[in-house]
Amino acid sequence: MSSETLERQSSPDLTTVAVRCTGHVRRAVGESSMTFTFEGNTLRDFLDAFFREYDVSDMLIAETEADATTEGWAPEMADLPGDWAKNPEGEQTRCYARVAVNGKFNEHLGGLDTELDAGDRVGLMFPFIFCC
Numbered sequence: 001m002s003s004e005t006l007e008r009q010s011s012p013d014l015t016t017v018a019v020r021c022t023g024h025v026r027r028a029v030g031e032s033s034m035t036f037t038f039e040g041n042t043l044r045d046f047l048d049a050f051f052r053e054y055d056v057s058d059m060l061i062a063e064t065e066a067d068a069t070t071e072g073w074a075p076e077m078a079d080l081p082g083d084w085a086k087n088p089e090g091e092q093t094r095c096y097a098r099v100a101v102n103g104k105f106n107e108h109l110g111g112l113d114t115e116l117d118a119g120d121r122v123g124l125m126f127p128f129i130f131c132c
Helices: 003-009 023-029 043-053
Strands: 014-022 033-039 098-101 121-126
Touching: 014 023, 014 043, 023 121, 033 043, 043 098, 043 121
Parallel strands: 014 121
Antiparallel strands: 014 033, 098 121
């Protein structure tokens, strides 16, 4: 569907975005790409509507800080470079899962309050992870 068509389908109350799903999310949803229309214009509105239709919130959203972090194999640096702000607890993605808007992770934008425009691309990623 073209961006122009998506823009026409959007109204002050409804927004239509392009959705891409990978890994476990793709398997649960049943397709890798779709357009999705929802009421509202934020990532939070989108996720609420998407999770009502597709039962994938547990694989993407962490309920606690422990669900959002994992032990790494590299030592933690005391003084990390850059901005390491996280979304508030309950609004973070699970370990290895990510939600992106137009190719940028939501925590680098406005978190779940990121505003969406018609035609934006929302990526829902929870990759298959294999160990040796």
